[in-house]
Amino acid sequence: MSEENLLEVRDLHVSFHTYNGEVQSVRGVDFQVKKGETLAIVGESGCGKSVTSQSIMGLIPQPPGKIRSGEILFEGRDLTRFSEKQMEKVRGKEIAMIFQDPMTSLNPTMTVGRQITEGLEKHQRLGKAEARQKAVEMLRLVGIPSPESRMNQYPHHFSGGMRQRAMIAIALACAPKLLIADEPTTALDVTIQAQILNRMNDLKKQLDTSIILITHDLGVVAETADRVAVMYAGKVVETGTVEEIFNRPRHPYTWGLMGSVPRLDLSSRETLRPIPGTPPDLLQPPQGCPFAGRCQYAMKICKTQMPETTEISGFHRTACWLEHPMSPAVTPPNEWVGGGSQ
Known part of the structure; x- marks a missing residue:
């Protein structure tokens, strides 16, 4: 594995077993992500973009899904060989993900602030007061107004754009080395899209985070990516x-x-x-x-x-x-x- 590469996906094959047979969703995918760069993965719906990202995070439900073969090397460690307990230490701390629909990804029974502090307490061993202060800083960093009061609100109190910003704050709270953004601007108006993309670029520079951007929007790719995989x-x-x-x-x-x-x-x-x-x-x-x-x-x-x-x-x-x-x-x-x- 090259020292420049933070992540290498080699000959990845992922399938899902259904009543009709085996769906071969990912069939020999290869790509690399260098330190500090943004790689955009583009293609039509159903081409395997999201399945590939979920495989990296260890989120493929097994069964019905299965990583049949291949390697996912993160800093030289093959994540396909990690147990669930080992992956829990990687998720959030080293690799974080912004999911496609923030309303279904955020926990409706927990305040937004608690959803940020939870990861900080677990991965960075911060006390409650320190974690809360850090969470307020993250909400302010992603451009949410009045972050102190917003900490105590629930996801349904936030607009679509603000929920997406909250997801970014949760993902970046532990300063991960790799951020996977799966359609981060879906269903948002163009003004909010531009703000979120600009914020992600700013955070990338501030935290030196590598990004995998999964999208079908080529305009977004042109604005934010360094390299593209079709x-x-x-x-x-x-x-x-x-x-x-x-x-x-x-x-x-x-x-x-x-x-x-x-x-x-x-x-x-x-x-x-x-x-x-x-x-x-x-x-x-x-x-x-x-x-x-x-x-x-x-x-x-x-x-x-x-x-x-x-x-x-x-x-x-x-x-x-x-x-x-x-x-x-x-x-x-x-x-x-x-x-x-x-």
Whole structure:
């Protein structure tokens, strides 16, 4: 494991057993998170983003879920081998998570202040008075007004944006080394979104925290991320820096994502270009490239063999048969932001 990497996920496979069979939700995912950087994981709903993050936190319910194989190396320690008792010492203290829906993630029977002090007392061994003072500081840090009085209120007293800020305060209270933010701005208006993203960036700099940002909002990615991993049907199909993914994408699925982003410079006659078709059934995943059934550039080999990952540059990699020397030349569409070329 590289000393620069805080986290390395290697060939991760996660499945869920259902009445209809085994759903292969994550199928050989690989990525790294360096110290102090933000990695965005993007893709359609159901592509495996949240399952991957829950696997890192050790929150996959077993059964019906199961990590079938692979490694999750956090500072060189394989979290897949940790017991529940060992993971309890990691969660909150070293790795924290902002969940997708704060209303269902916050405990409605506990005050917001108590939900922050609980972790401080457990992981940092603070006394009640000291933990309360620290909790007030965290609420103030995430921009909640009158934090002293808000400490004694319950989640239903908070607005949606304030609940999300409270979740961030809980997650960052113990200064974790890694923060996983699963759709942290879902269902929030754009003004509150911007405030929360700015706050996360500020806290990242202040606390030197690495972030995994899970989202389908490419605008959020452009504002906050350093590197991007594009997931489709349980696999990472392309990775690169934000500039590489937005200006020089190489995978047809990434082209499709970029083409479906609303843009102000489109004329009234131009419309968004949705990706035709539907994702594959992960009860019976395809043998070849998972995007082959929806790809206008698909060749015969795409449907029978999964392409190997090709290194485009130091950080930029993609899994696509179009990168093979014997593949036909293809000019990518230029509707996506940046308008770069292959």
